[in-house]
Amino acid sequence: VLNELGQSIAKALEGIKTANTIDDKVLDACLKDICTALLQADINVKLVMKLRTNVKTRANNADKGAGLDKRKIIEKAVVDELIAMVDSGGDVKTVELKKGQSNVIMFVGLQGCGKTTTASKYGAFHKKKGFKPALVCADTFRAGAFDQLKQNASKTQIPFYGSYTETDPAIIAAQGVEKFKKEKRDLIIVDTSGRHKQEEALFEEMRQVAESVQPTLVIFTMDGSIGQAAFDQAKAFRDSVEVGAVIVTKMDGHAKGGGALSAVAATQAPIAFIGTGEHMDEFERFEAKAFVGRLLGRGDWKGFVNKIQDAVPEEHMQEDMMKDIGKGNFTLRILYEQLANIQKMGPVSQVMSMIPGLSNSTMFDQGNEKESARRIKGFMTIMDSMTNKELDSNNPKLLTEPSRMVRISQGSGRHPGEVTALLTEYQRIRTMIVGSGKHPGMMKNMPRAM
């Protein structure tokens, strides 16, 4: 559905590109289509009107400057306004967490929005970054809440605290935070209860827990599929505790994502992460530019890069590799390293579907996780039999020499057809990323900021 919104906007912009002259009528028609699409995606009407006004102003200003390309200006204005919309304009300063200090993170949100799951994912994410997380269960409302947190904590090997007997959430929260501060944990995550609806008792409880643990950061967690209701919900939480960031969950489902934009408007806090599945590693940093890029069908390259970097421990980050790609080098070694990373990252299909071009790759058998993993492994085995020269060559023609293909096939014990399949696939991805001689690839098509 996100794609539907993106497609409608892209289509509206296309109308601008193909019109003979850009007059008020053409611009208004384009903006009308964009606004309709945004409203249908549950985006708050005030935000939509703001976008409309700002784009119109910028287009009118363009009329005053001679020789300016009005089409480009309008397109850029729309993209910028969409980015601003998701970036919240930043009334709330992003909280920077420092290792070695006792950061206390409090999760708030309605029951079922994904708080407990997300709190654990958040801990696991930061553990990979070198933090020492701990989880505190301050949900005494829901039976089994502590067991659920314990289970997640064990899965991700994070210390936890909770109680089966204490009924006051503020007391448990304070005990847990104190214990972990003593143990020098530097990211103490407090999971709270949610109740079923926005009721005064819940907000009073949130105030009390916040009062007793003095959080460094309060994260409002919301279900990505709630739509317009997100505005009131987020605002109600913000009115009781100081929300500093938003996490949107269940973005793997039918979430329109529009609700997220409303939550940003209500809290004036940025979206920090999105949840994309039930597994502990289905969790990504939120990138406004990439989000809008994906919305408009430009591929979420940046999101993919982050995913790679998040999957590997900091010291092994493959920045050089990304730099290489940026320079137009896309060798088999780079493909190999990417596949190795994908293997580490959990569900292959989910990761692959984020990479433009890989989503329809022959390596990737939609809906068949085992088969995709098997194909990737096969391709990596073939590459293991290649020489350094072959792996590092930026000249794809080298690899199609028949004698090399035979040697690689025999060396790896894989069928020659499979070697050809790998090379064809590599060629296809390479062309898409760095381009063929005649046509620039997506790296060159990307807006500069991406």
Ligand code: GDP
């Ligand atoms: P809480 O009541 O706010 O603590 O929510 P839970 O963490 O218990 O999550 C409620 C349900 O949503 C559980 O079944 C989770 O597995 C599921 N869930 C949480 N986050 C995601 C997500 O990003 N994607 C999907 N598909 N399910 C999620």
Ligand code: MG
């Ligand atoms: Mg919970």
